[in-house]
Amino acid sequence: MCGPSRCDELDGMLLNIRDGRYLRAKNMLEKLTTLKVPIKWEHVNKIAGDGVAPGRLHIARALVEMGYVENLRQAFNKYLGDDGPAYARGSEPFAETVVQLISRTGGFSALAHPWSLKNPDAIIRSLKGAGLNGMEVYRSDGEVNGFSELAEKYGLLKLGGSDFHGRGGKDESDVGTVKLAITTLCCFLKMARSIWSSAMKDILLKFAEEPSAANLGNMLKFGRLTKFAGFSPINNGIHVVDFCLSSWSSNDDIEDVELEEVICTQINNLFPAKYCPDQSGSMNNLLLMQNTFMASN
Structure with a gap:
């Protein structure tokens, strides 16, 4: 609910990827026109929805609606697959760059579909050096031979996914069909x-x-909290910090001395005339900060 850190840096990369998706979609439509399969840009945008950068799936649905193909799978097999005549690359950053950014912004990075790599050992080794945390090992049809050993070799968490993309067809696994142990x-x-x-x-x-207000917005950027809108940054901040601590922290975190120092810094910055008293437990300090604010208003 709170985060991520370094929002500006993350936003910059996401904006570049988004712009690249628009350019990629337009390039694919140009290739389809050359193949005598014209699709209007407005049609694809309508399928994608307002503010959504179109992808291959949206173009595939347009092909189905126009009657050029019978289903989504045929659209990919005939035109939009990685080796298809209408395929186009976007402006995706290097994988190492993405993993490093995920690490800097407080995210957990995992490699999907490692079996599609031509040289998985070398690539996984490079990504591990960049900060990779886990990799896909399990699919809907079970564990993929050889990749469990690779995960162990590089100290990566073994994960899995159903690889559901909504393309349709009996060969596509449904959402949640991969079986993972509770451990x-x-x-x-x-x-x-x-x-x-x-x-x-x-x-x-x-x-x-x-x-x-800008930093408060960053704290809630990818959360679902809306009740803080319209209030002052300081008032919002106190309650948001409370929410962050209660939702993100374990009991051990709450008693953590370093985290308590963060709360003390928060108090002293919000209320320069006050000081962080000698109380045990970060949550006690947080409650004091809330009470101090209420008394000052």
């Missing part, structure tokens, strides 16, 4: 918690340094 989820949460806690500290420190 996999536990290992994921254990590994991810330290990553998320570190990002949370960065986010709180950023807001403590500058309790502005």
